[in-house]
Amino acid sequence: MATKLHLTGKDLRRIGYPEGKVISIALAVMQQNFKHTKQQEAIDLLQKVLENPEDYIHNATLSKIAAELVEKPANAGKPYVEIPLNEERKEYTVFGADHIEAGAINQMEVAMRLPITAAGALMPDAHQGYGLPIGGVLAAENAVIPFGVGVDIGCRMCLSIYDLPAQLVHSDVSRLKNILQRETLFGAGQEFSKPMDDEVLARKAFQEIPLLRSLHHKAVRQIGTSGSGNHFAEFGIVEITASNQDDDDFKVPPGTYLALLSHSGSRGLGASIADHFTKLAMHKTPLPREAKHLAWLSLDSEEGQQYWLSMNLAGDYASACHHQIHRKVARALGENPLKMVENHHNFAWKEMHEGRELIVHRKGATPAGKGVLGVIPGSMTQPGFIVQGKGEATALDSASHGAGRRMSRTAAKNSITHSQMNAALKEQGITLIGGGLDEAPMAYKDINQVMSFQQNLVDVLGTFQPQIVRMDS
Template identity: 60%
Template sequence: MAKLHLTGKELRAIGYPEGPVISVAMNVMEKQYKHRRKEEALTALKNILAEPAMFIEDETLSPIAKLLLPKEKTAGDEIALLNNGVHFNVFGAEYIEESALQQMHAAAKLPVSIAGALMPDAHSGYGLPIGGVLATENSVIPYGVGVDIGCRMCLSVFDINPKELTNREAYFTRELNEATLFGAGKEFSKTSYDEVLDSPVFNEIPFVKGLQSKAEKQLGSSGSGNHFVEFGIVEIPHKDEALGLEAGVYLGLLSHSGSRGLGANIANHFTKMAKEKRKLPKEAVNLSWFDLNEEEGIQYWMAMNLAGDYASANHHVIHTKIAKQLGRQPLAMVENHHNFAWKERYEGKEVIVHRKGATPAGKDVLGIIPGSMTAPGFIVKGLGEAAAINSASHGAGRRMSRTAAIKSITQNALKEELQKQGVKLIGGGLDEAPFAYKNIYDVMNAQQNLVQTVGLFYPKIVKMDGAPHKGKNKLQPEKGDTYVEGE
């Protein structure tokens, strides 16, 4: 019989935490169980993980058990993670990288976790993976929400023949260029107004008060990374009562952006506070939380909701400007957050549901799941699937990092793909090329039990930032994702 060989991946798959325990467990089992079947070794390791105290006196297995026992906590010590995390369902596991799964395993072991889910577009981020959904008990995790608080989609559907996008391409291109600003830190010289700027939260939290002027100057801007504003073709195959549109083909305006510098500064400020208040092991260091009964938790909740309202106002300013230029009011508007936390009911109790890069998909709730600059976006209606905590993906999800995309994708390849799909790109870099993303059809097929498709949006004139990617920065962007500088 061949000698036993275990891998760290196999141990992590059965719930072993990152750290010395993995190498110790591999070493012990490969010596003491070297002539046994792998299944026996893994079963033994599962038993130790489930009840480490039962193996403390075991002459062979005690080195593993000792490392799994939670340390007694004294003031200032790390908070120990649970040995066995709460269950979380994974949708489209074949499309999800292991690092995102490991981040979700760490989140599931937080003492405040109730339930979780991982969406098919998931990839690793800071703290909770992008595409991660986590329900907690009376607590909120700033990095469970993300840096770009309230990042969202907004679609306006107009009763205009979409052939106009070809016939009057220069006109629609001009409207996109004039309606908003792209780029990290960009501000308007002539500002717009929305009642969100008068929110009392600005006066109730001193730190947030210091962000009010910047928020005013950035209102109606779109940021950088994968943020966009684009015209395209909306196809509605049949009338759906939730959407309220007759079957047909329409002109659509779709935007994706969030709370700009306001949200990014709130996220980083409160994450720092949370980390100082609750120290966690290395694998969960970015998942520090606030209790919603404590002052910091109350302040973060207020600031997060302000940033969410501000993100919504950003989109409405853009859509109102363009609707005015088009001389039409939209027949319908569909919008949703995907970096936020909500108070919801789960299995009969109130929980805080974090959706970091995940779309709310409660029963009959409408949302938008975009593909890429050339792939279609899906107008969806939630099916209220409890196994996904009423959630769905927020897009196709990246399959390669920004750096990898820039190194491996050529300008010619991008140009050919744009021409093939009949898309005009204004700005936009190789880091956002369609090849950097997963296949949106694969992602949608993996979540057929979570949402129903009620319409499609095909991009035709796409406006993005297009600034060169400069890597990490002082505001800690999500790994390989949306944010550059203030996003």
């Protein structure tokens, strides 16, 4: 005879369910509909509902649990009072304004009217996003905007330069392809069957914050993997010139080198954090329709502090994912890198500007404080740039995070053919593993033009030319 399910409130709290009505609802639903389900299977199912309640809102048996999780009862019974925007916007600088779409400008105009806004800037790769445009930099007073950070928290560039001949990308293509296919894994929900351990997974925040506690198992399984869309890992050629050798932080002799460049973020962990806290912010600070995705959390509030800790953990997790990839590739090559250059985007920092501490959001923008190293990629066929920030105040110590999209993903899929994309790759001698039409080179702006608009923001120390590109299939 099958053993009956015996769940308790303690079981639910242990996997991250909040105190309150949702626990009693969940226990009743599970007892009524899943009473002969194995204990672990029931807990796994409840974790899935907790992480993505919207997916279950129309489920015949689980909708009551999902509805309670989506509701955010913190504001239940309180009157809805919309917070008005300022009549006048704060001034901000736009770099490469003539080449930025109107939608991105309009979003920035709205962001500069938030009551918490102190300063802002728009980078030359900017295009329309949700809330803050991609390429938007926004400094706020003692508040953080989850959608000002973005969904893929801590999305990141990481470049390893190896003391190996650059011509390996031409003479040893098969081996390098095999290394990328064996040591990387791409796509939404993808997991390694035997993930590597990492010290970031033992962080106290995973136990102290209920949401993170519920996401720990996902973080463990996805460590070292990469997302879909524009995420990649690619071998290419780095070129360093003699004129770059007067810098103490970047001592790589002049010449050409084999290099690995990766772009990815915090995977399902970051996406779940962004989803949870964005909804919470929208509930706590309701804004006019055009600004609703710019809802913020005060850093004086418990929710704001929880988001800040969760965001920083997600950023460190994104870094750990890259480091695992680069360690495995270095082991496969039998060569440790001469130099590693890396930087976040989709993040918020506490920084001093004009004598006061501000929360600087860089949604698709690269930190470019004076002397700060970073990487600005191009596209599958265009070069990337190793840069050092100049600390330009009007840019809030920022630069672009790439070339920027010239057309949306949908537009690219509808207007670019596979033959056109393959011809462009062949012309540049690029080997592509995976990749879709939405990431075709012609969907992106001219990186050289974008770089010309930010000569006052960064110095160029070297270039990276992609040759063997791995993306989601």
